[in-house]
Amino acid sequence: MTSVQLPDGSIKEFESSVTVKEVAQSIGRGLAKAALWGEIDLQPVPLDHVIEGTKVPLKIVTNNKNAALEIMRHSCAHVMARAVMRIKKGSIQLAFGPTTDNGFYYDFMLEQPLTEDDFPKIEAEMAKIIELDEPFERLVEPREKAVQICADLKQEFKVEHINEGLADDETLSFYQQGEFIDLCRGPHVPSPKTIGAFKLLTIAGAYWKGDQSRQQLQRLYATAFFTQEELDKHQENQEEAKKRDHRVLGKKLGLFHIDEMVGQGLVLWTPKGAFIRQQLQDFILFHLRKQGYDQVFTPHIGKLDLYKTSGHFPYYEDSQYPAIVDRDTMAKLAEEGCTCGELSNRMSAGEVEGYLLKPMNCPHHIKIYDSQQRSYRDLPLRLAEFGTVYRWEQSGEIGGLTRVRGFTQDDAHLFVTQEQLADELIGCIKLVKIVFAAMGMEDYSVRVGKRDPNGDKYVGDPANWDLAEQACREAAETLGKPFTEEEGEAAFYGPKIDFVVKDCLGRKWQLGTVQVDYNLPERFGLSYIGADNAAHRPIMIHRAPFGSMERFIGVMIEHFAGSFPLWLAPEQARVLTVSEKSEDYGRKVEQQLISAGLRVTGDYRSEKLGAKIRDGRLDLLPYMLIVGPRDAENGTVSVRDRVEGDLGAMPLAQAIARFQQEVEQKTVRRPDEDGSDGTD
């Protein structure tokens, strides 16, 4: 008599001893098919493991659970590390080898660095290890013994981790497979053969414990799946994702250009991209006016004194372009034999004045606020500007439109009273909501950044912080969408609400932001006269619904996969003539559409219609208007829609009305996921 207890508490009884597989079969055919291994007392056992006894606590692990995939991948990481230790000569220090969303990695410090040339050898060795099918054996040791084991293995990272990271653990577990033994919490798959298909991906640098001041390790990325088909499918998906990369589409569609001679991270907006940017700017401007914002313009540079007052210089000097010194001063300094280092020191000390390319817009806006006496009746004052700022980002961080050195924020600064703060924050959130809704963008996350209760870097009255954090929380709630609250994520000057989206490769980017600031009003000594006839300090809100035009458009290119909605599309429609015989009519149609305010071009080449349609498809045109002799005779156009395909002939006026309505309503229509237009 054998019985097992399943995770739901139910007991299943058997006449005699049974295998895990038989238990699975007794529950259902589907389960038996999906079963990978069993787990008894949290210890994995293979499917042919024989169960005896009563009320044996059994869990059947299947491949449709992410947990199983993670366990398998982690086991694969052990196999990979073992293979690396066999292949590479010299000492090898193991660090961590966790799983990621799409695979796993292992960090090593090697005497001989890894290169991609090692991949085939490592993969072959891994295949050999898997073929041997040695189990992962669990050993539990008291901490002194554990430290000794790691020390004997000359694994200093592990020793450090036990002593520091795992200081509270009485006992520690190891997993051993053949000659390879590794400190590891587990669990592991019962049989390495469960690892169906794996592939090494790339090598990258990583710092021990993520600390730049510590040893740099080599991180070997790989992925694994239960079957080769799943691995192939995954790789195919990754390739597909790369096709919607904004850097690829930006080039293909001619939206922007980044030129080596201009400089890293400095974007040149070509006509089509500039059009999208302008259109988005007009869109947000319309809503800013409705919400009582005032537009301002400020210069791209400002005196160092301004940024010393704001605290941005020299504190953030490393991430700014160096200051500009005027010609006369420069000549004088040169005469004195002043070196660059001295110049820098003297600018920091305030002995030499210079100009800074603005790293943010707030100081300029503050000076506009402060240019006249303000009454509480003037507040809230909302100053908006599409302000271009320049930051010296690390070279390794720059890429595409998402991280650049010169970018334009859809910036605004709100000067408010404490009583107005909560409502104004809600107003800011409303704008962000309008933006995301217009884009049909639902896949974003919201983060409320609060101060670290134990931190001491924060400026301002803790009571005000409490109020501001509460106001941020309440504003975030108006989104009707879950959000996270993260302690220690606030800026030193105030709490904030951030909006984060993912790019085509799964990387996270902050777009919109709303930040409360108690610091700058203080530093600039801002005030307003209250109803009590006394001076009071206003609070500032920094906010940018897009974040930056560059990053936002980069993310939107990927969001729409280049197929922008009609109101944003630089080229809304193209007239295609069936043959040159229809060119006159085609040009007439084109003119009428342009007169109706639509952005239309014509393709009058002596190509076949099929070729013109193909080119139009590759350019991701929302509409193609095919005109031939029949249309010329009837005053029609044959409309080909990006989403629905051939719509047939319709009177020109009807087509224009359709387009105008779609533009007016800012309709977002997505082509099918597979990229077909429904007619092919």
Place this chain on the structure above:
RNA sequence: GCUGCUGUAGCUCAGUGGUAGAGCACUUCAUUGGUAAUGAAGAGGUCAUGGGUUCAAGUCCCAUCAGUAGCUCCA
């Protein structure tokens, strides 16, 4: 900034130390067609830049610049 990889025609990419290649795009000519590629010809190159090794370098080595994946950073 750090680790790995990459840099060849406008674009996407081949290229074994021995004469610089393809497809697409472009130009010209022919073709006049109804929903994803008409045909032919032509033009297009300081092989990222600078050094080095070699009888000989796109190819091997070093440096620099740029791109890229990741790490670190992001007021």
